[in-house]
Amino acid sequence: MxxxxxxxxxxxxxxxxxxxxxxxxxxxxxxxxxxxxxxxxxxxxxxxxxxxxxxxxxxxxxxxxxxxxxxxxxxxxxxxxxxxxxxxxxxxxxxxxxxxxxxxxxxxxxxxxxxxxxxxxxxxxLSMEQVRLLKPLLDQLTESVVSAGRDATRTQTVS
CATH class of the missing domain: 1.10.10.10 (Winged helix-like DNA-binding domain superfamily/Winged helix DNA-binding domain)
Structure with missing residues (x-):
């Protein structure tokens, strides 16, 4: 189950x-x-x-x-x-x-x-305040995912 x-x-x-x-x-x-x-x-x-x-x-x-x-x-x-x-x-x-x-x-x-x-x-x-809060979070998410992808690519290359 x-x-x-x-x-x-x-x-x-x-x-x-x-x-x-x-x-x-x-x-x-x-x-x-x-x-x-x-x-x-x-x-x-x-x-x-x-x-x-x-x-x-x-x-x-x-x-x-x-x-x-x-x-x-x-x-x-x-x-x-x-x-x-x-x-x-x-x-x-x-x-x-x-x-x-x-x-x-x-x-x-x-x-x-x-x-x-x-x-x-x-x-x-959304209010402008909500947008001001949301946009940096989305930018951080994007950068984290891009960085993780680069790290994964480097790890695969080294293996």
Whole structure:
């Protein structure tokens, strides 16, 4: 007979990962509706957020900020470039480095996106204080899981 503790541990409702997954899907759905008005996908919006904050970055720096590899980032940048929101160029001193910068249309898109965070916050039903408490916990969770993954990879490599 399976013990009640074991059963509880394996119930869907007790899984932290499922709560985070469900919340992520729900939030992404809210963003999708709002970003349709801006003609941006959620991943494109994340790229634009970083560029609105920093203006111009190398693809490597952009990928580090978003925790995306260049294989995932390159198609996003290509679509944003085709839409005229960003411009990619190689640096003069090292052609291997590609810089991404906002165009005038990309800068203008920021103005149109300014209400998105507040509209998302309203849809969560959370207060600003609850968000201020939740975000650092989620950031800590992410860093802990990423670190554990790196440690596991190192352990597997050494074995």
């Amino acid at each position: 399976v013990g009640s503790d074991a059963t509880a541990n394996l119930s869907l409702d007790s899984q932290l990962c499922f709560s985070i997954y469900s919340a992520s899907r729900a939030l992404t759905g809210v963003y999708r509706e709002l970003l349709d008005e801006l003609d941006l996908t959620y991943p494109q919006y994340l790229v634009m957020l970083v560029l609105w904050e920093h203006d111009a970055l190398s693809v490597k720096e952009l990928g580090a900020s978003l925790r995306l590899d260049s294989g995932t980032l390159s198609p996003l940048l290509r679509r944003l470039e085709l839409r005229g929101l960003v411009r990619r160029s190689r640096t003069d001193n090292d052609e291997r480095i590609v810089r991404v910068a906002l165009t005038e249309d990309g800068i203008e898109a920021r103005r149109r996106a300014e209400e998105v965070p507040q509209r998302v916050l309203c849809s969560t039903g």
